[in-house]
């Protein structure tokens with residue numbers, strides 16, 4: 001569950017007009033990188049990818065935080 005550097009191969013280029021999440025890019029908070037990746041989990045560290053901007057689903061964020069606590 002750590003960054004191995006694989007994520008840089010899938011690094012997403014910042015879109016000019018649309019937001020990153022709108023154009024289908026996903027963020028890995030472990031690797032601190034935006035990815036062009038179809039899966040739900042980071043191909044690099046296996047951490048679940050964020051598909052929505054911060055603040056729009058606080059409840060989901062809380063759930064993730066609780067899961068992290070349990071681990």
Ligand SMILES: [Zn+2]
Pocket residue numbers: 002003004005006007008031044045
């Ligand atoms: Zn990584």
Ligand SMILES: [Zn+2]
Pocket residue numbers: 003007028029030031042043044045046047
């Ligand atoms: Zn990652």
